Amino acid sequence: MWQYIVRKAFAAIPVLLGASLLAFLILQLAPGDPARLVAGEQASEDDVELIRQRLGLDRPLHIQYLRFLQSVAAGDLGRSIRTGRAVRDEITARFPYTMELAIASLLLSVTLGVIAGVLAAVRPNTVYDYGATLIALTGISTPTFWLGLLLMLLFAYYLGWLPASGRGGPLWTVAGLASIIMPAIALGTPSAAIISRLTRSSLLEVLRQDYVRTARSKGLAERVVVLHHSLRNALIPVITVVGLRLGALLGGAVITEQVFSWPGMGTLIVTAISSRDYPTVQGAMLVVATVFVLVNLAVDLIYAAVDPRIRYE
């Protein structure tokens, strides 16, 4: 297992370097002079030159990239052009909110997805199964931001049950919990749909196995056969997808946060892009990509721990 962990960890390094290169290139590819972009439209020529020298933008590109890496490794992501604050501080203040939204959506989508998938698998080719399929496909096809607005319209404006937007406080308070319900449902619906489809097909596959037939022929109750004998094995492929979904949720949160004015990374990134605050865009992208790669690494390791055959492939 250790060998596998080390191998996987080393494989993540070039990907992280690549992600850093991509984040670095955002500023270089932007139309116009990077020093002028950082200095702002109003800055004088002298200021622009000063910034060019200070940021090393007059050096060759590969030197610039190495310096960028050096700063990132030292935890320095530069300063926001918009607010003047350190990008690291901006991200530290907001990342936990995005993470809590992503995790809440994940918990919700796993619960709903697995339940719906199991119910569809135990009654294949019935009206129920077709209904679940249609709901899942609709869930995948629905824009999360639009679903968020529909929820807001119904539960906040018409029924008045939940707050329309904003984060109501820590999640252990009623106000905090109430404020995360709608964003979590909106963000988690496509994931719930994907997980339900996967659970269904995986469970159907397992239910055809010989040992399940044996369990049934022993006279075990169908509930025991499904929940104790089959579901555990059926959920192995689901684990991988769940891990990948966490990454997708982190990315998807960018849009959902805008709908509900959730104070996370999404709002930070979108504001930064609109105001051409490149250091913030670069820093935020890099942090999200790094977390995503680390989550995927963790998923690989968990998968290998659950299913030892993977380690030897």
Next chain:
Amino acid sequence: MTTARATPLDLPVPAVPRRAGTFVRRLFRRRLVIVGAVLLGTFLLVSAAAPLLAPQGYDDQDLLRRLRPPSADFPLGTDSLGRDLLARIVWGARVSLMVGVLAMSLGLTGGSLLGLVSGFYGGRVDRLVMGLMDVLLSFPGILLALAVVAALGPGLYQVMVAVGIQQIPAFARLVRGSVLTVRKTEYAEAARVVGASDTRIMARHIVPNVVSPVIVLASLDIGTAILSSAGLSFLGLGAQPPLPDWGGMINQGRAFLRTAWWVAVFPGLAIMLTVLGFNLFGDGLRDALDPRLRQA
């Protein structure tokens, strides 16, 4: 194999029409595919007939009739500038179709070429290309598209490029996987033995065999591209006003959600039904083109 030429025994082999018929029957065997086809057909028809369905265009403003609810005159109501929402949704179908098809084409062309070269040559080329794809995939969800828009600036064409780049890794991985399988087959080996060039082997023997899964992914990806671009437009980074972009229309309607729900609700419904159409049809296409999957 599928020609209608007479065999040595002079038996008629009307393979093409029969196969096409079987394929269509197989495709439409599932009811949900018919639903998908109807949704898609409506979408394409509306896109094509926009000038007939909404001759007044998409930017016919009249502030005296702003935020009118759905009525006989304006079946889907009007927006904050008094424009007919139905007309804007009809014209918006063209924008969505263009973004979906062009972004998918970029992903398909770029991804397929990279996957083909990567799978065919293997070794260092493979490691380099797949490493690059891993890097692209290290930006979760819509974030890669956002990074590209951050670099290129907001706008409809920038969004198409951004969403297209986001789609490249999926095509590259799919084509590479298929190429790896086909490359080891005896007929590909045989072509090599008789001295066929790399280009010829790829074009004549490998490409035809990877076309089916690519068509399926392409049909599903148009829907994904429409969703992603709508997301970027919703953030204000896509098509700029007054162009009727469904995502942008939802964004404009957000401010009036409490008083004029229709402005945000109907464009979203249009996105959902269109993407659902592509997903249902794509699913059916996959089942019909790949007999192995039909068993599942």
